[in-house]
Amino acid sequence: MFEKEGMMIDEAPMTYVKKINSHEFLLGHGKPTLLSQVDIELTERCNNNCIHCCINLPEDDADAESREMSTDFVKGILTEIASQGCLTVRFTGGEPLLRSDFSEIYLFTRRLGMRVILFTNARLITPELAELFARIPLGNLIEVSVYGMTSESYDRVAGCVGAYGEFRRGVELLQHYQVPFFVKGPKLRFLQDEQEEFEAWAKTIPSMEHQPPGYSMNFELRSRRDDPLKNRTITKLRATPEESVAMLSRDPLALEEMVVFCSNFIGPPGDTLFDCGAGHGCCIDSYGHAQLCLPLRDPESVVNLHDVSLKSVLEEAFPVMRQIKATNPDYLRRCARCFLKGLCEQCPAKSWMEYGTLDTPVEYFCEVAHAKARFLGLLGADEMGWEVENWRERVERPARSVEG
């Protein structure tokens, strides 16, 4: 309310302190932060060996462990991203709790004034860790992956005998210490009979009262392109285009969101490969490489933070990478001209995981997107998205509305 050099600082304030709309990462003046969130993969090792996982290595993989970022290196990165204005750090893996220094890293992050999102299977939650999360809350949520509601189904997905019991004990500890968490899980055919039970249980979790669990169903192949055999399994586990549509139609909320999304984010992307958010934030893999996004591990598109500062990655390397154009004639003929871009999971990361290039159309995601588009009335039975010229009219008036 007072002034300096003839300028009023504030009009008479009703309050001096304002809450920040932190979920939109906007500061009090409505400005976005420079670096709202950073994803840090603390390890690729995992105590589960899930049948659909795109990244996990065995928990006792000594070679992987020896190459992982040291505690001091992680702290250095955390200090740097805090200095860039980062508000939230997401720790993921692998299973991040496998690291013996997890609590130290967690406390260091919180004391830098950053909030934490933790992806975990909860098997390694101890009373000490749950008490720590209660005493010094994450400021955000823990997301617990759930692989079944019985020991038989869970352990089958997790590839590990006894995993279910440890998972239940972990979530019970979180509940006992009133640590908020979300649950999510893979949509696998042999878990179908447990879905109702899973969703009923999820509703009993206080932080999930108004939010159904999240599902993954269009699984990604191995993101290091390291296991062709497992890729074959993952391919078989993926939801078919028909199953993807069935899932969409089952959830009126998801359907509504999809229709709104279509009207806002549909249209041919042209030859620009990175028209997504990749590279606007930052992801860091277990070994200290900055990546445009978490699944994009193409060696040509990652930067070793042991050699280069994160600031220069954000200001110099990533903006250049984001300018990369597609050159694959098949991509230019199809994806570049396809108005279903907003419905399709095609992206450079998925292309790299499937084919080892950034600009190859991924047939599976193409089929899923076309099935959804036909369901939404955006496409005729035999039409392809890149053939449609009057796509704006179709997006404005899809045959299937939310009410329909």
Place this chain on the structure above:
Amino acid sequence: MELTLDMICIPSEDIVARVIEDELVIVPLTAGIGDADDELYTMNETGKAIWLHLDGGTSLRTIVEELTAEFNATSEVIAEDVLGLVAELVQKKIVVVQ
């Protein structure tokens, strides 16, 4: 507790204050700060100017004097702002009275 200008206040050890893009951001560290565990706070320019003087070694009265010398406002107006801000911060447990 009624706040007076003779009191000395200091930012709580249970928060982290950061300046991001020239804006002061208060990040609660422990449970029970503010209204919910996942909230962040910022301050208007008046609040920020006062906050920068809350060093734990200076009485609110001295802060008023410092700000009066710095800004074009009467000490009465500034004292009202200082007590108003500190009352909000104490209520939210962002600062503590020593």
